[in-house]
Amino acid sequence: MGSGTLSVTRRPQLRALPAIASLGVTHVVTLLSRHEGALRLGSAVRALGLPWIWIPLPSAAPPPPAGDQRLGIAFMQVSSLLRDGGHVLVHCSAGIHRTGMFAYALLRFTGMTAEEAALSLERLSAVMAAEVGDHRLAWADHIYATWRG
Secondary structure (H helix, E strand, O other), X not given: OOOOEEEEEOOOOHHHHHHHHHOOOOEEEEOOOHHHOHHHHHHHHHHOOOOEEEOOOOOOOOOOHHHHHHHHHHHHHXXXXXXXXXXXXXXXXXXXXXXXXHHHHXXXXXXXXHHHHHHHHHHHOHHHHHHOOHHHHHHHHHHHHHHOO
């Protein structure tokens, strides 16, 4: 991933955000929808002086193809942050399905093979890697092939 670092987690509690910032996180990527409180969390992240990237994924289901352009651009942006040395924290609600799907795709966009990305996902979170589901990984491989293949 260049000189950057990728971290994954479940939805951070607002009171935990200062500690997260003190760990060197440079960007927070939120995959929550508006009704899950994404905007409130984003305001708290920005109040700490951290850039907040909101990529609303309304459910754990892979997004429909209509959103591929928006997501492809987001993957290009976030993978560039990682290559440039950013410490990017990605989260959804539970830190399993949406986070795993996004993290795997992001790893692919940084240049990893499918096998390398799967191993990295396991190192990031064994639970996430076990529960993300093959259909979500297939979606991530599809969007990677569409944009970078």
